Amino acid sequence: MRTPFVAANWKMHKTVQEAVDYARSFLPLVETVSDVDIVLAPSFLALPALAEATAHSRIGVAAQNVSAEPHGAFTGEVSLGMLHAVGVTQVIIGHSERRQLSGETDAGVNAKSRAAIDAGLTPIVCVGETLDERETDRTFDVLDRQVGKGLAGLTPEQVAALVVAYEPVWAIGTGRVATPDQADAVHRHIREHLTSHFGDTSASACRVIYGGSVKPGNAAELMARADVDGALVGGASLDPVSFAAIVTASRPSTR
Ligand code: 13P
Numbered sequence: 382m383r384t385p386f387v388a389a390n391w392k393m394h395k396t397v398q399e400a401v402d403y404a405r406s407f408l409p410l411v412e413t414v415s416d417v418d419i420v421l422a423p424s425f426l427a428l429p430a431l432a433e434a435t436a437h438s439r440i441g442v443a444a445q446n447v448s449a450e451p452h453g454a455f456t457g458e459v460s461l462g463m464l465h466a467v468g469v470t471q472v473i474i475g476h477s478e479r480r481q482l483s484g485e486t487d488a489g490v491n492a493k494s495r496a497a498i499d500a501g502l503t504p505i506v507c508v509g510e511t512l513d514e515r516e517t518d519r520t521f522d523v524l525d526r527q528v529g530k531g532l533a534g535l536t537p538e539q540v541a542a543l544v545v546a547y548e549p550v551w552a553i554g555t556g557r558v559a560t561p562d563q564a565d566a567v568h569r570h571i572r573e574h575l576t577s578h579f580g581d582t583s584a585s586a587c588r589v590i591y592g593g594s595v596k597p598g599n600a601a602e603l604m605a606r607a608d609v610d611g612a613l614v615g616g617a618s619l620d621p622v623s624f625a626a627i628v629t630a631s632r633p634s635t636r
Contacts, residue, residue: 385604385631386544386588386611388420388443388505389618390473400427403621404434410625415439417611417631420471420505421618425459432468443471443505446479449492461500471503473613475531477550487530494531498539505544505613506531507592508571512551521570528574537583544588545571546613552593554615561602561609564591568608597626604631 395403400423411419422443423431432442448458464472474497475490494504508527510520524547532540547567552559559567568589575584591603592613603609611631618624629635 382633383586383588383610384416384418385633386418386420386590387628387631388422388471388473388544388546388590388611388613389624390422390445390476390592390613390615391424391619392445392478392615393424394619395423395427397427397430400424400431401434404431404440407621407625408435408438408440410621411440411628412438414628414632416633417628419628422471422473428464428469429467436468441470442468443473444469445473445476447472447474447493447497447502449489449496451496461496461502465500465502469502471505471544472497473505473507473546475527476507477509477548477553481550487527490527490531491533494543495534498535498543503543505546505590507546507548507613509548509550509553509593515549515551520567524567524571525574528571529578532575532578535579537579540575540579541583541586544590544611545575546590546592547571548592548613554594556594558594558596558599558603559591561606564603565606565608568606568610572608595627597623597630600627600630601635 420441420443422445444464448460474493479485497504510523514523571589572584588610590611590613591609595612595614596617
């Protein structure tokens with residue numbers, strides 16, 4: 382049985398003070414939740430303060446991006462060592478917004494994922510098809526490519542420990558959520574891909590989570606599906622009460 386993994390991707394929202402205030406409201410709401418892995422991903426600026434605010438809780442703190450390079454002349458970049466030093470435990474890699482807006486490639490995702498694992502951080506590797514790719518029946522091909530290239534060269538143990546986030550681009554920030562059937566079919570496909578490349582033990586341990594317009598009202602039916610192991614939440618994670626409701630809906634006891 383995989384422990385559900387539920388992460389808040391705040392994208393470019395919240396000042397440092399707003400992040401700390403959020404933690405103050407959110408922590409008591411999930412204090413008794415010990416059966417879900419919970420992660421908050423604020424902007425780079427808020428990472429140290431949020432890591433400190435959550436230090437005595439089970440909540441992890443993730444960056445939304447990272448450089449694969451250890452250091453050097455890379456203006457505007459942040460290294461894994463810098464993240465590790467302030468208590469960051471996970472990193473989102475290859476989010477579709479970065480693929481679309483910042484030229485993130487599958488090779489870049491692979492380099493960042495390998496570097497993150499070497500630095501002791503857990504990658505949350507994002508994959509997902511566009512609306513055009515879905516409508517022209519290329520969803521599985523796109524995902525096979527993104528997962529295949531993104532995780533190339535990793536060991537079965539490394540794949541077992543990371544998180545794959547399936548985020549259909551057409552469902553992100555649109556209010557148009559994948560149906561539980563659509564999500565489940567893709568998650569099953571991803572797990573089959575992992576099985577054929579990394580073996581059954583690794584594929585059965587790897588958490589495959591869903592992202593794209595997850596809300597308190599639709600979380601439970603998505604999480605009820607056998608291959609949906611949690612959620613990566615954008616808009617609905619900005620409010621602590623709403624995100625806590627999604628965490629609660631993901632608990633094994635309520636699934
Ligand atoms: P929304 O929940 O706002 O659709 O965003 C999903 C997402 O991109 C999380 O990474």
